Amino acid sequence: MVDELRKQDASSQVHDTHSAHKRRFAIVGSGFGGLAAAIRLQAAGHECVIYEARDKLGGRAYVYEKDGFRFDGGPTVITAPHCIEELFEVAGKNMGDYVEMLPVTPFYRLLWDDGDQFDYDNDSDNMLRQIRARGERDAAGYERFLAYSKRVFTKGYEELAATPFLRFTDMLRVAPDLARLRADRSVYSTVARFVQDEHLRQALSFHSLLVGGNPFDTSAIYTLIHYLERRWGVFFPRGGTGALVQALGRLFEELGGEIRLSDPVEKIEVEATKRGVQHRLTSHLSGSHTFDAVVSNADLHHTYSKLYRDVPAAQAMTRKLERLEWSMSLFVLYFATRKVYDDVAHHTVVFGPRYRELLDDIFDGPKLPNDFSLYLHAPAVTDASMAPAGTSTIYVLSPVPHLGKADSD
Secondary structure (H helix, E strand, C coil): CHHHHHHHHHHHHHHCCCCCCCCEEEEECCCHHHHHHHHHHHHCCCEEEEECCCCCCCCCCCEEEECCEEEECCCCCECCHHHHHHHHHCCCCCHHHCCCEEECCCCEEEECCCCCEEEECCCHHHHHHHHHCCCHHHHHHHHHHHHHHHHHHHHHHHHCCCCCCCCHHHHHHHHHHHHHCCCCCEHHHHHHCCCCCHHHHHHHHHHHHHHCCCCCCCEHHHHHHHHHHHHHCCEEECCCHHHHHHHHHHHHHHCCCEEECCCCEEEEEEEEECCEEEEEEEECCCEEEEECEEEECCCHHHHHHHHCCCCHHHHHHHHHHHCCCCCCEEEEEEEEECCCCCCCCCEEEECCCCCHHHHHHHHHCCCCCCCCCEEEECHHHCCHHHCCCCCEEEEEEEEECCHHHHHHC
């Protein structure tokens, strides 16, 4: 019944545009955020134009293709598919008619330099069996951690994730909830309260790295990722992340949206008119056009320092951003192999000999460390179409310090 009501509501959003003032939006960048905003606005009856600097949609989810091999340049882990399903639902469509989501198992294979291995998946019996091999005490501790992660998920994701924190008072209002979640503790220190085995602590705390956070500094709220994955699983789109991007682009165009590829935005000026504030956008190919509003999915610093560079408020924001610390960076190598490796998982994390010390170097150190940890992505394990028969496409990623920080030091 709830699903039917959502479909009816989605249909009314698509077809009934008389109840709201139709506005014209420019969407800068066609990453997942830009595509999602464009689809929702277009489905609500507004007129949207997506400007993308590159020759394909996707932003950082760009696809590189050569000799039949396809490499996803961006995110490869989809853990909450319903968020994507909603984009099709608001348009009165079914995601399954556009793209197929394939379950990934194990979620991750974790390897250490001493030969230890842990397959992290959604099979509770398999997880407990592997943990019991390390100690019965940790098996009981893990079950308590899973229960804790569920509580954090309920409060931190289901209740607070969609809560806007526009004012300091908004934070004060939810402070008691955050306190009960012990948000002051780090992900690692929270995990360490439940399990003793060091490799298991790493296995249950590395997730914050997927969103650019140091598990020794990031709030314990991010332990909710563990339950989120256990609840909904980990998925990969057939045809790669690029296939999902193309599906969203197709949906947007079916709604009447316009896409302008290879057309980087050069400048945006703000003008006061009788209609209110207008944004005059100038792009490389299309020239200048006026919009009621702009949604920028470009980097925040680029948006203020380059696109809105002549706007005083943007100049002030640029100065503020440049005083902040930048997150870690990544080194990524894409390659193909002439054979299929049967013992390789879709997602593999290879931990180096150091954990906390290496993360200190990555997030705070002034230079590139001598050792490293690696994340290996081998999509043909789940989807053979990602590479010609008998071959594999793989990328390997290593977290590294931000080069700008190294230069400044």
